[in-house]
Amino acid sequence: SCPYSDVLSSEEIVRYSRQIIMPQICKSGQIKLKESKILIVGAGGLGCPASLYLAAAGVGEIHIVDYDEVELSNLHRQILHYEHDIGLPKVQSASEKLKRLNSNIKIVPLHIHAFSSITDFVQKNKYDAVLDCTDNAPTRYLLNDICVIHNIPLVSGSALQMEGQLTVYHYNNGPCYRCLFPKPPPAHTVTNCGDGGVLGSVCGVIGVLQALETVKILTQMEGVLSGRLLIFDGSETTFRNVKLRQRVTTCEVCGDNPKIKEPVDYEQFCGARAHDKVVNINIL
Amino acid sequence: SCPYSDVLSSEEIVRYSRQIIMPQICKSGQIKLKESKILIVGAGGLGCPASLYLAAAGVGEIHIVDYDEVELSNLHRQILHYEHDIGLPKVQSASEKLKRLNSNIKIVPLHIHAFSSITDFVQKNKYDAVLDCTDNAPTRYLLNDICVIHNIPLVSGSALQMEGQLTVYHYNNGPCYRCLFPKPPPAHTVTNCGDGGVLGSVCGVIGVLQALETVKILTQMEGVLSGRLLIFDGSETTFRNVKLRQRVTTCEVCGDNPKIKEPVDYEQFCGARAHDKVVNINIL
Amino acid sequence: MHITVEFGGGAELLFDNKKSHDVTLPEKDKEWIIKDLLIWIKDNLLKERPELFLQDESVRPGILVLINDADWELMDTVNYVIQENDRILFISTLHGG
């Protein structure tokens, strides 16, 4: 069946039957999922579970951006990559699996550096949602600004060691990343998963929850995590749902008189590089 | 390297490096994971993500029980199964992927009916933890009683529509399933995912959290979800962590003078059948 | 007396699919205990099929009662004396997977 048809095939009706029978989804929600196009930035610890559950749920077109290749040290948490994928681009490894899982949808692997080329892709495509599954502050500011400029909700997850955080930016008059963090963190206070470590299942919880928020956005459900931050502590298995500020009217990008109307120099802004790679640490 | 060695190979050190550098795991925790043997009952919506994250984390030996074959309507949530797996036993489909993900560990697919044969397997194997990823009340009572009788912690997850629940039974003097539910629910009040539907990512959150609790049990971390119940409402993305009763001294299986010393007739006890299959519902 | 009565795990289906109810309990001579509340819920909130909620003057098997996020077994179950602003949650256990 044509992936752009607004009618579900009988194969699709059976495939998605267990979610179509839910009153929150039903057939209209399934069609909305099918007609959606999303961008997932990062095919690592968050992007793997997020893309897996969104492909399984029937999101019609999924673009995945990552410039890295699969390494052995990724496999404990980046669960779309297997041993024989080591050395392949992560987006290739991921998209092969996702296509085998669901041939009804379109998976577009983008083996590009998010940092240098993403602006073009967002300009060319009308994404219904963007998932921030990246690993560094400059890219997080870049994605935020692009999403605000193009008016796309940004489903933002992060994880480190036993903790995770999740929120949706620029949705339903909620705040954007810059509303919360107008100034970047000092570069030496930012720790990535390569340096600090992370438990795979902690990434997994946040990545799957990113998929859930995306499904809720695409099907126009209530209860999206906008203006709220979910704080997960895996060491106690506790979650806190805290209330965030509203959109800040003086925000440089989403405020009433925005200064930032196109992407700026984020590496200079953050005083940090935007790559995910870390030098291997000898822990022996 | 020998999967039973208590020394990690240099390949394993690199593979698990991002969790070994965490103070909560370090090398001793990784060795504990490698020396562990667990049983996952159910290779469906909960068992798929749980087994995926436990295999990736390096649990040394994973037995997976399921009698069903992969159906098209499973694929939206049972994310280890792809289109070409339809018709195969779920345990075969799952174990093929898990072996490709991690050849250092032993995956044992058990294509048996949990209900009829599981007692033998628990008697023969000294499991360090059992994961209840099943779909019906009789099997949940059966697993509870076997785990109490053999003194094994039971990591219990469940999901339906937009909601999920998670707890660990019979651990650290916490309650067992029978302590909470001495009487079974009336059979007509029990809804499974086939009948009521479920969102894939809601299963995913609970299944990944089951993997997390299992890692914490196997590495002897604090903060295991025993004597507490996590209640997840995906429609609002809220989690509640409620305090449960202690072990009940008069409990028929884990109490001070237990009546139940071997499995009983659970289908009669619950007035319900213990199979997961449902007649396909015509939702057109 | 104001309290919040909540339903989850499917129990809300018996209550117009509403998960949270702001409830003002009428004044009465004696203190309100959970046993009284169950009757009040049956008469005032329950929309259908009381046997799916109540059984033998308590909740039916398979429903957990949580008073301010603690198991009612820790608080004397049906005899707990309800306090102003208590949050009382009735949750069906899920079995799906």
Next chain:
Amino acid sequence: MHITVEFGGGAELLFDNKKSHDVTLPEKDKEWIIKDLLIWIKDNLLKERPELFLQDESVRPGILVLINDADWELMDTVNYVIQENDRILFISTLHGG
């Protein structure tokens, strides 16, 4: 005055790796506001490298302050008047993925 001061997202590493601190603030002439608390924390709880926690008489960029689970921007930030039993959480944002 008793309050709970909490740290998360890695901020606890500056506080002996302890995530929750029961704090009794000494009595003083004027009310305690968050600005006073920041100085008190620096003098009494902070174990190392204050520049990773404080900057320009506020918290450093990248740390969110939550007063009873609400963003301090909703409560006048450093000028919020602390109340008995408040829970004040300082959480570093995570960037890993």
